[in-house]
Amino acid sequence: MINAPLSELRRALDAREISAVELASLFLDRIEAANPALNAFITVDRDGALAAAREADARIAAGTAGPLTGIPLAHKDVFCTEGVLTSCGSKMLANFVSPYDAHVVTLLKNAGTVMLGKTNMDEFAMGSSNENSHYGPAKNPWDNTRIPGGSSGGSAVAVAARLAPIATGTDTGGSVRQPAALTGVTGIKPTYGVCSRYGMVAYASSLDQAGAFGASAADCAALLTAMAGFDARDSTSLERPAEDYSRDLDKPLAGLRIGLPREFFGPGMADDVRAAVDAALAEYRKLGATTVDVSLPNAQLAIPAYYVIAPAEASSNLSRFDGVRYGHRAAEYGDLADMYEKSRAQGFGAEVKRRILVGTYVLSHGYYDAYYLKAQKLRRLIAEDFRAAFTQCDVIAGPTSPTTAWAIGEKSDDPVQMYLSDIYTIAVNLAGLPGLSHPAGFGTGGLPVGLQLIGDYFAEGRLLNAAHRFQQATDWHTRRPAAFA
Amino acid sequence: MSLSIEEVRHIARLARIELTDADAHATQAKLNGIFGLIEQMQAVDTAGVEPMSHPQDLATRLRADAVSESDRRDAFQRIAPQTENGLYLVPKVIE
Numbered sequence: 230m231i232n233a234p235l236s237e238l239r240r241a242l243d244a245r246e247i248s249a250v251e252l253a254s255l256f257l258d259r260i261e262a263a264n265p266a267l268n269a270f271i272t273v274d275r276d277g278a279l280a281a282a283r284e285a286d287a288r289i290a291a292g293t294a295g296p297l298t299g300i301p302l303a304h305k306d307v308f309c310t311e312g313v314l315t316s317c318g319s320k321m322l323a324n325f326v327s328p329y330d331a332h333v334v335t336l337l338k339n340a341g342t343v344m345l346g347k348t349n350m351d352e353f354a355m356g357s358s359n360e361n362s363h364y365g366p367a368k369n370p371w372d373n374t375r376i377p378g379g380s381s382g383g384s385a386v387a388v389a390a391r392l393a394p395i396a397t398g399t400d401t402g403g404s405v406r407q408p409a410a411l412t413g414v415t416g417i418k419p420t421y422g423v424c425s426r427y428g429m430v431a432y433a434s435s436l437d438q439a440g441a442f443g444a445s446a447a448d449c450a451a452l453l454t455a456m457a458g459f460d461a462r463d464s465t466s467l468e469r470p471a472e473d474y475s476r477d478l479d480k481p482l483a484g485l486r487i488g489l490p491r492e493f494f495g496p497g498m499a500d501d502v503r504a505a506v507d508a509a510l511a512e513y514r515k516l517g518a519t520t521v522d523v524s525l526p527n528a529q530l531a532i533p534a535y536y537v538i539a540p541a542e543a544s545s546n547l548s549r550f551d552g553v554r555y556g557h558r559a560a561e562y563g564d565l566a567d568m569y570e571k572s573r574a575q576g577f578g579a580e581v582k583r584r585i586l587v588g589t590y591v592l593s594h595g596y597y598d599a600y601y602l603k604a605q606k607l608r609r610l611i612a613e614d615f616r617a618a619f620t621q622c623d624v625i626a627g628p629t630s631p632t633t634a635w636a637i638g639e640k641s642d643d644p645v646q647m648y649l650s651d652i653y654t655i656a657v658n659l660a661g662l663p664g665l666s667h668p669a670g671f672g673t674g675g676l677p678v679g680l681q682l683i684g685d686y687f688a689e690g691r692l693l694n695a696a697h698r699f700q701q702a703t704d705w706h707t708r709r710p711a712a713f714a
Numbered sequence: 715m716s717l718s719i720e721e722v723r724h725i726a727r728l729a730r731i732e733l734t735d736a737d738a739h740a741t742q743a744k745l746n747g748i749f750g751l752i753e754q755m756q757a758v759d760t761a762g763v764e765p766m767s768h769p770q771d772l773a774t775r776l777r778a779d780a781v782s783e784s785d786r787r788d789a790f791q792r793i794a795p796q797t798e799n800g801l802y803l804v805p806k807v808i809e
Contacts, residue, residue, distance in 0.1 A: 661769020
C-alpha cells in the first residue's frame with residue numbers, strides 16, 4: 230500500500246479494503262519512524278490528519294468521494310494552513326499559526342485529501358539545498374549525508390521515502406523540479422498563474438508558482454488537477470476553464486518533436502548526468518518521438534537576471550515582517566526603528582538577509598533602470614528564445630540539474646556556487662512556462678538523475694503525457710531508496 | 715562593481731536589518747560575489763526591448779467597489795506579539 234500509485238489507493242479505498250483512517254495511520258507511522266533521520270517534516274499533524282481521514286471515510290461511505298478523497302498528502306510549509314504552524318522554514322515565523330488557509334490548501338481540503346503535516350524547506354523558499362532551513366536540512370533518502378535539493382526539499386524527500394504518496398511544493402527558480410530530480414521523484418511546475426498564490430508566503434511574486442510532487446506523472450497529474458484553478462484573490466491568477474491534466478496521459482508519443490537546447494548540453498553537465506539524460510532521450514525516440522537541436526541563446530543570462538528580479542521582489546515582500554502584526558519580535562529593543570532592525574536581524578537567516586540586501590540595493594534610488602528594468606528586459610529576451618524554439622518543437626528536454634545531489638555543507642558557504650546549480654531551471658520561471666522533472670536513471674553512487682521537460686504555455690498535459698509514456702516503458706520511477714523501501 | 719562597507723551598512727539600514735560590525739565584512743564579501751554574477755547582465759544590449767513583468771502581460775483585474783472581507787480582527791490579533799484594546803502596540807514614536 231505504501232508504494233501504491235494513487236489509482237490503486239483510490240481503488241482500495243472505494244472497495245473498503247482499507248479505510249482512510251488506516252491509510253493515514255500507515256503513513257503517519259512511517260513519518261514517525263523515518264523523520265528523525267530525514268527531517269522531511271517540520272510539523273506532523275496526527276490529530277488533524279485522523280480527523281480529516283474520518284471525514285473522508287464518511288464521504289466514501291456516502292458515495293460522495295472525489296478522486297483524492299482519503300488520499301494522504303503533505304504540504305510544503307510555505308502554504309498557510311489554518312490552525313497549524315506555518316513556519317516557511319524561518320525563525321521569523323516559528324510561532325506563526327496561520328489564521329487562514331491558502332487557496333491551494335482549501336481546494337485540496339475540499340477534495341477530501343488528508344494532510345499529514347508540513348514539510349521542511351529552505352527559509353522563505355530561498356535556496357537550492359534545504360540547508361537554509363531554520364529547522365536544519367532535510368536529508369536525501371538515497372544518501373543521508375547529501376542534500377535533497379531545494380527549496381521544496383522536505384516535500385521531495387517525503388515522496389521519495391514514501392512518507393506521503395503526494396506532496397505540494399512551490400517553484401520560483403526550480404524549487405519543485407530540482408529536488409524532484411535529486412530525490413528520484415516526479416515534480417511539475419505549471420504555467421505561471423495556473424495555481425493561486427493566495428496564502429503562499431510570498432518570495433518573488435512574478436515567479437512564484439505552486440507545483441506537485443508524486444512518484445509518477447500520473448500521480449502528479451491527479452494532484453495538479455485538484456490544485457489548479459482561477460482565484461480572484463490572486464491578482465495574477467489566470468481566468469481559464471478547469472482542466473483535467475490526466476486526460477492526455479495515454480496519448481502515443483509518435484510524432485512528438487523534442488527540442489534539445491545546445492546551451493543545456495554544454496560542458497557544465499556532469500558525465501553521469503549526461504549519460505542518464507542521453508539514455509532517457511534514446512528511450513523517447515524508441516517511443517516514437519524525434520529530437521531536434523534548438524537554441525536558447527540568452528539562457529546564460531537567466532541566473533544574473535533572476536538574482537536581480539527575485540531579490541528585488543523579496544525585499545519588497547519581506548518588508549511585511551516587522552515584528553508588529555505577527556512573527557518574531559526581539560525580546561529587547563529601544564525605539565521603533567531598533568525594534569524593526571533587531572526583530573528582522575534575529576528572525577531572518579543569512580541567505581534571506583543577503584537577498585533582501587541585494588534587492589534593497591537594486592531597487593534603491595538611481596539603480597532601478599540599471600538592475601531591475603535591465604533584468605526585466607533580459608527576461609523578455611529569454612521568453613522570446615523559448616517562443617522561437619517552440620516553432621521547431623513541441624517540448625524541450627534536458628537535464629534538470631547539472632549534477633546529482635551534493636554533500637551537505639559542500640556549497641553552503643558559497644552563495645554564487647549554489648545559485649549556479651539552478652542553471653537549467655531558472656529560465657523556465659522567468660518565461661513563466663510549465664516544467665516537469667522525472668527520474669531518468671542513476672548516476673555515480675546510485676544517486677538519482679532527473680530529466681527536465683519544458684512545455685509551451687499551458688502545455689502541462691503534454692508534459693505529463695510524455696513523462697507518463699516514458700514511465701510506462703521504464704521503471705526508474707518505481708525504484709525506492711533501500712532504507713525506505 | 716564593488717560595494718564599500720559604508721554602502722553595505724546603508725543598504726542594511728534601508729532594509730531595517732541590524733548589521734553588527736562582525737557581520738558587516740562577511741556580508742560585504744558575499745554581496746560583492748553576488749554582484750559579480752549580476753554584472754554579467756550589463757554585457758547585453760537591451761536597447762528597444764520592452765521590460766517583461768508578467769509572462770502573460772495581463773492587465774490588472776478590476777472588481778466591484780464592495781466589501782469582500784469579514785472582520786477577523788480577534789483571530790489576526792491573537793498571533794500578534796503585543797496588542798491592547800484591539801490595537802497593535804509598538805514603542806512610542808511621538809513624544
